Amino acid sequence: MYDSGYKITSSLWGTGSGLAVSLGVALALGAAASSWASKERLWRLVLATACALGLVVLVGLARNTGAWPSNTIAVALAAVGVTTGVWGLVHRPSDRLAESLHALVVALGLGALLLVPLAPLSEEGGRGLLFGFAEVAFALSCAALWHGMISSVVIRRQPGQAAAKAALGSALLLLSTALLLHGVGAQWSRGAYWSWEPLACWWLTAWAVVALAVLGVRRLGWSGRRATIALWLVAGFVLLVLLGAVPLVQWLGLNGRYWTG
Amino acid sequence: MILPSIILHRATGWRKKRLIGLLTSLLCPPIIGAGDADEDSERMGVRVTTARSQWSTLSSALGRIEVAAWRAITSPQVSMALLAALLIISLLGGLLPQAAPDVQPGSPRYQEWRGQMRPPWNAAADTLEALGLFRVFQSRLFYLFMAVIAVVAVLRLASLWIPSWALAPPRETSTRDFTLLCDEAGALEEISLTLRDMGLGVVRQISFDGARYTAARRVGVARSMPGLLYLGVLALLLAAVIEWRFGWVGSSLDLALGETRPLGVESGLAARLEQIDLLPLADGSLQRFDSHVSLIRGAHVESRVVLGLNRRATYQGFSLYQVGFGPAVRISARGASGQPLALQRTVGDTSAQGVLRLRLSGRQQEQLLTIPRADMVVRLVYYPSLPARGSPMTLGTKPPSRALHVQLLRGSTGKLLAERFLEQAGEVSSADVSVDISFEYSVTIRPEREPGLPLAAIGGLLILAGIVCQVIWPPREAWLIVRPEDQGCHCRLIASRADADAPWLTALVAALSGGAHV
Numbered sequence: 001m002y003d004s005g006y007k008i009t010s011s012l013w014g015t016g017s018g019l020a021v022s023l024g025v026a027l028a029l030g031a032a033a034s035s036w037a038s039k040e041r042l043w044r045l046v047l048a049t050a051c052a053l054g055l056v057v058l059v060g061l062a063r064n065t066g067a068w069p070s071n072t073i074a075v076a077l078a079a080v081g082v083t084t085g086v087w088g089l090v091h092r093p094s095d096r097l098a099e100s101l102h103a104l105v106v107a108l109g110l111g112a113l114l115l116v117p118l119a120p121l122s123e124e125g126g127r128g129l130l131f132g133f134a135e136v137a138f139a140l141s142c143a144a145l146w147h148g149m150i151s152s153v154v155i156r157r158q159p160g161q162a163a164a165k166a167a168l169g170s171a172l173l174l175l176s177t178a179l180l181l182h183g184v185g186a187q188w189s190r191g192a193y194w195s196w197e198p199l200a201c202w203w204l205t206a207w208a209v210v211a212l213a214v215l216g217v218r219r220l221g222w223s224g225r226r227a228t229i230a231l232w233l234v235a236g237f238v239l240l241v242l243l244g245a246v247p248l249v250q251w252l253g254l255n256g257r258y259w260t261g
Numbered sequence: 262m263i264l265p266s267i268i269l270h271r272a273t274g275w276r277k278k279r280l281i282g283l284l285t286s287l288l289c290p291p292i293i294g295a296g297d298a299d300e301d302s303e304r305m306g307v308r309v310t311t312a313r314s315q316w317s318t319l320s321s322a323l324g325r326i327e328v329a330a331w332r333a334i335t336s337p338q339v340s341m342a343l344l345a346a347l348l349i350i351s352l353l354g355g356l357l358p359q360a361a362p363d364v365q366p367g368s369p370r371y372q373e374w375r376g377q378m379r380p381p382w383n384a385a386a387d388t389l390e391a392l393g394l395f396r397v398f399q400s401r402l403f404y405l406f407m408a409v410i411a412v413v414a415v416l417r418l419a420s421l422w423i424p425s426w427a428l429a430p431p432r433e434t435s436t437r438d439f440t441l442l443c444d445e446a447g448a449l450e451e452i453s454l455t456l457r458d459m460g461l462g463v464v465r466q467i468s469f470d471g472a473r474y475t476a477a478r479r480v481g482v483a484r485s486m487p488g489l490l491y492l493g494v495l496a497l498l499l500a501a502v503i504e505w506r507f508g509w510v511g512s513s514l515d516l517a518l519g520e521t522r523p524l525g526v527e528s529g530l531a532a533r534l535e536q537i538d539l540l541p542l543a544d545g546s547l548q549r550f551d552s553h554v555s556l557i558r559g560a561h562v563e564s565r566v567v568l569g570l571n572r573r574a575t576y577q578g579f580s581l582y583q584v585g586f587g588p589a590v591r592i593s594a595r596g597a598s599g600q601p602l603a604l605q606r607t608v609g610d611t612s613a614q615g616v617l618r619l620r621l622s623g624r625q626q627e628q629l630l631t632i633p634r635a636d637m638v639v640r641l642v643y644y645p646s647l648p649a650r651g652s653p654m655t656l657g658t659k660p661p662s663r664a665l666h667v668q669l670l671r672g673s674t675g676k677l678l679a680e681r682f683l684e685q686a687g688e689v690s691s692a693d694v695s696v697d698i699s700f701e702y703s704v705t706i707r708p709e710r711e712p713g714l715p716l717a718a719i720g721g722l723l724i725l726a727g728i729v730c731q732v733i734w735p736p737r738e739a740w741l742i743v744r745p746e747d748q749g750c751h752c753r754l755i756a757s758r759a760d761a762d763a764p765w766l767t768a769l770v771a772a773l774s775g776g777a778h779v
Contacts, residue, residue: 128571169732176728180721188571191510191582191709193717196398201354208348212341218735219337221759245355252382254358 017057021078021113024053028085028107035099043099044092047085047106054082054110062132069135069242070199074116076139076242081109083143084150091147098154105146130185134178138203141174141210142242145235152228164227168214168234175207175238198254202245206238328429334416335428337759343413346406353397358382360395363510411498414491421488424464428476430740435761437754439774440746448743448750449473455772459765461737475741483734490727496720503713511708517589517618518701521557524708528579531557535565537702552583552704568706578710585705588621588643590665590698594632597693604639605631620703621665635694636673642666667698737765 027050034042058079061067069076088102148167182200187193194200213230216222222230333339358378364370378386386395393400420426441448452475453463462480466473478484511525516534523531533555540549551569555562556576566574568583575581593616594602603613607629619628621643630639644664667689668680678691686699740755754773760766 130571173725173728173732176725180725183721184718185571187714188573189582190584191573191580191707191711193714193721196354196359198355201351204351205348205355208344208351212344212348215337215341215344219340219757219759221757221761223762249355252356252358253378254355 017060018114020053020057021110024050024057024110025107025114027053028103028110032100032103032107035096035103038096040092040099043103044089047099047103048089050103050106050110051082051085051089054078054085054106057113058082068132069139070246073243074112077112077116078109079136079139080142080146080239080242081105081107081112083140084109084146087143087147088150091151093151093154095154098150101150101153102147105150128185128189130181130188134181134185137174137178137181138206138242141171141178142235142238144170144174145210145231145238148231149235152231164213164217164222164231167231168210168217171234171238172207172210172214175203175210179203179207198249198252199245202241202249206241209237210234332429332431334413335420336431339413343406343410350397350403350406353394357389357394357397359397362399366390366396407498407501411495414494414498418488418491418495421491422485426464428478428738430738430755431757431759433758434755435758435766436756437770437774438751439754439770440749440751441743441773442749445473445743445745445750448745448752449475452741452743452752452773455769456739458772459737459769461739461769472742472744475743476738477741478738479734479736486730487727487734487736489723490731493720493723493725493727496716496723498720500713500717500720503716504711507710507712509710513584513705513707515587515620515703515705516552516554517620517703518591519618520620520703524556524579524581527710528708529558530563530576530579530708532581532706532708533557534704537704539702550583550586550702550704552706554581554706568704580709580711582707582709583704584707587703587705589701589703590619590621590641591701592617592619592630592639592641592696592698594635594637594639594694594696596635602632602634602694605633607631618701631672632694636671637678637691637694638670638672638675639696640666640668640670642668665698665700667696669694669696739766739769 027046031043031047031050034046058075061075067075069079085102085106088099093099093102144167148163148171151163151167179200182203183193186195186200213234216230217227360366360371360374364374375386375390382389389395397403420428441451443451449466456463456477460479460483461477463475463477464480465476468474509525509527511527514522514524514532516522516532518534518537521531521533534552535555536553538549538551538553549569551567551572553565553567554574556564556566564576566576566581568574568581570583573580573582592604594604596602601615603615604617605611605613606617613633617630619641621628621641626643628641628643630641631637632639642665644666665683666680667683669678669689669691670676671678679689681687681689683689683698686697689696689698737760738757742753742755744751752773754770756763756766
C-alpha cells in the first residue's frame with residue numbers, strides 16, 4: 001500500500017503508468033473531438049486505445065499497490081469511466097453526442113487517477129482474486145448504468161424504456177455475479193459465504209435497488225420520464241455505494257469484525 | 262385454507278371429484294379473476310370465478326378471495342415489497358453494528374462488544390438495543406421474512422413448472438377487442454396458432470355461459486427456466502437451514518508455533534502449528550502466508566494439512582480455515598556465562614522450558630514470565646499500533662507495526678534491572694541475565710463442518726442462471742375470451758397493462774386482427 005499523499009507518478013512504476021494515463025486522457029479527449037468530425041471508425045479506434053491503456057494501468061495498480069475500486073476512490077472513478085467507454089464501444093452509440101459523452105467519461109475517469117491522490121481507504125488491499133473479480137463485476141455494472149444514462153440523454157425524444165431496460169438488466173446480472181463472486185471469495189478466505197458483514201450488506205442494498213428498478217421498468221411498465229429518472233437514481237446510488245461504502249463503514253466503526261466470532 | 266386448496270388442486274389436477282360444496286368450490290381455480298379492467302372484464306371474471314359446482318354467495322366470495330390472494334402472490338408489487346424489505350434489512354446491516362450470531366445478549370462477550378462500540382452508536386446504544394437493532398439477522402421478524410420469501414418462491418416456482426397452472430389476470434389490464442370472421446372452432450384454432458407464433462401456448466380453456474375463456478403464457482424452456490431463480494432461492498434457504506441444524510462452527514483458535522489446542526468437542530481433534538511459510542514482498546506486504554498444521558487425536562498425529570490465504574483444508578468432513586494472524590514472540594534466556602536458563606509462565610502451562618513462544622493478542626497485553634534460577638521476572642507489555650487479533654488475512658497488506666516493552670525485574674524485591682522497547686528482534690540484558698526476543702506470527706484458524714455448502718453453491722448458481730433467464734424470457738401472459746356471435750366471433754384479448762406497449766403484444770394483436778374487424 002502507500003501513504004495518503006501517494007500519487008500515481010510517485011514511483012518508477014508509477015511514472016510509466018502516469019504517462020500511460022496521461023496518454024489515455026489525451027486519446028479520450030481526442031475521441032470526443034473526433035466524434036464531432038463524423039468519423040465513427042476513428043472514434044472507435046482512439047477510444048478503444050484509451051480504454052485499453054486505462055485497463056492495463058488499473059490491473060497494474062491492483063497488482064502492484066493493492067489499489068482496488070472498493071478501497072481507492074480514484075481507482076473506482078477510473079474503473080467506472082473506462083468500463084463506461086467499453087460499454088460504449090460494445091453498443092456503438094448512434095449519435096455524436098453519445099460518442100462524445102462516452103469519450104468524456106473515459107477522460108474524466110482516467111483524469112481522476114492523475115489528479116486525486118491514491119489515498120487508501122482501507123488497509124485491506126486486494127483480498128484475493130475472487131474479491132478482485134467481484135469488484136470488476138461491480139464496476140462493470142456501475143458502468144452499464146452510466147452507459148444507460150448517456151443513452152437516455154441522447155434518445156430523450158423517444159421513450160426511455162429501452163435504454164433503461166437494457167442498462168438495468170445488464171447491471172442486475174453483473175451485480176448478481178459480483179455478489180456470487182464475493183460469496184465464493186468469502187467462503188474460501190474465511191469459511192462463510194455470507195455473513196451479513198457491512199460491505200456485503202451495502203452491495204446487497206445496491207443489488208436490491210437495481211432489482212426494484214428492473215421490476216418497475218419490466219413488470220410495472222415504467223416508461224418515458226419515469227424510467228429515465230429511475231435509471232439515473234439507480235446509477236447515482238450504485239456509484240455512491242462503490243465510492244462510499246468502505247469509508248462510511250470505517251467512519252461508523254463497523255469494520256466487519258463481528259463475523260470472526 | 263384457501264391457498265393449500267389451490268396447491269392441492271393444481272398439483273394433482275383434481276377438479277372433477279367432489280367432496281362437499283364448499284371444498285369443491287375451493288378446488289376449482291379461476292383462470293380469469295374478478296375486478297378486471299372494465300365492466301365486461303369484471304362480469305367475465307365474476308362468471309368464471311363463480312363457475313363452480315356449487316354456486317353460492319359464499320363460494321363466490323371465497324373465489325374472489327382466492328383470486329385476490331393468488332394475484333397478490335404473483336404480482337410484481339409483492340416482489341417489490343419483498344425487495345424493499347430486503348433493502349431495509351441490508352441497509353440496517355450496513356449502518357448499524359451487529360452482534361455476532363453466537364454472542365448472546367447479556368453475556369460477557371456481548372458486554373465487551375458493547376463497550377467497544379464507537380460514536381455515533383454508543384450514545385444511542387440503549388435505544389437501539391431495546392429495538393433489537395443490534396441483532397437484526399437473528400430476530401424473529403427476519404426469520405419470518407425469510408419464511409415469506411420461501412413460501413412465495415415455492416408458489417411462483419409451482420406456477421411456472423406445473424404445466425396446466427394458469428394465473429388470474431393482474432389488476433391493471435390492457436384490453437383489445439376484435440371480431441374473427443369464422444366459427445368458434447376456427448377462431449380458437451387461429452388464436453392457438455397465432456399464440457404459438459408469439460411463443461405462447463394455451464395452458465387452459467374453459468367454457469362458461471356461451472363463451473370460451475383461454476389463458477395463454479410462455480411454454481417450454483422459456484416458461485420453466487426463469488423458475489431457476491426461485492429454485493435457487495429455495496436451495497439457498499434450505500442450505501441455511503441445513504447449516505443451522507447440522508453444521509458446526511468451532512471457535513477461532515490462535516496458535517503460536519509449536520502450540521497445540523483442541524479444535525472443539527465436535528471434531529475430537531487437536532491442532533498443532535508446526536510451521537509458517539511467509540513470503541513477503543519488497544515493501545513488506547504479504548504475498549504468501551501458509552501454515553502447516555498437524556491434526557492430532559490423542560497422542561497420534563492423524564494428518565498434516567497446509568492452510569493459507571484463501572486456501573482451506575478438509576479432513577473427515579471438517580474444514581479448516583486460516584482466518585487471521587497475529588503477533589507472537591519467541592523468548593529465550595541465558596546466564597552471564599552463556600548457559601541457557603529455563604523460563605516459566607506464571608499462568609497456564611507453568612512448566613520450565615528453554616524456549617517459550619507467546620501469542621500476543623488484544624490491543625495491549627501484559628505477560629509475566631519467571632526465570633527461577635536467576636530470581637528474575639520478565640514483564641512483557643505489547644502495544645500493537647493496529648488491532649491485530651483476528652485481522653482478516655489479506656494479500657498485499659503489510660503486517661501491523663508493533664512495539665514490545667520488556668522489563669527485567671528482580672523476583673524477590675521487584676527492583677527494575679533493565680528495560681527496553683523492541684520493534685524488532687533484540688536482546689535485553691541485566692548484569693547476570695540476557696533475554697533474547699524475536700518476533701514471530703501466530704495464526705488464527707477455525708474449524709467448521711459445512712454440510713449445506715454444496716447446496717448453497719448450487720443455489721447461488723441457480724439464482725444467477727434464473728436471473729439471466731428472467732431477463733431473456735420475461736413473463737408473457739395473455740387471456741382471451743371468445744364469444745360466438747351472428748357474424749363470426751367476438752374476441753377480447755386481455756394482457757397486463759405493463760405489456761400494453763410491448764412489441765410481442767402489438768405483434769399478437771396485429772396478427773390476430775389481420776383478418777378481423779377491430
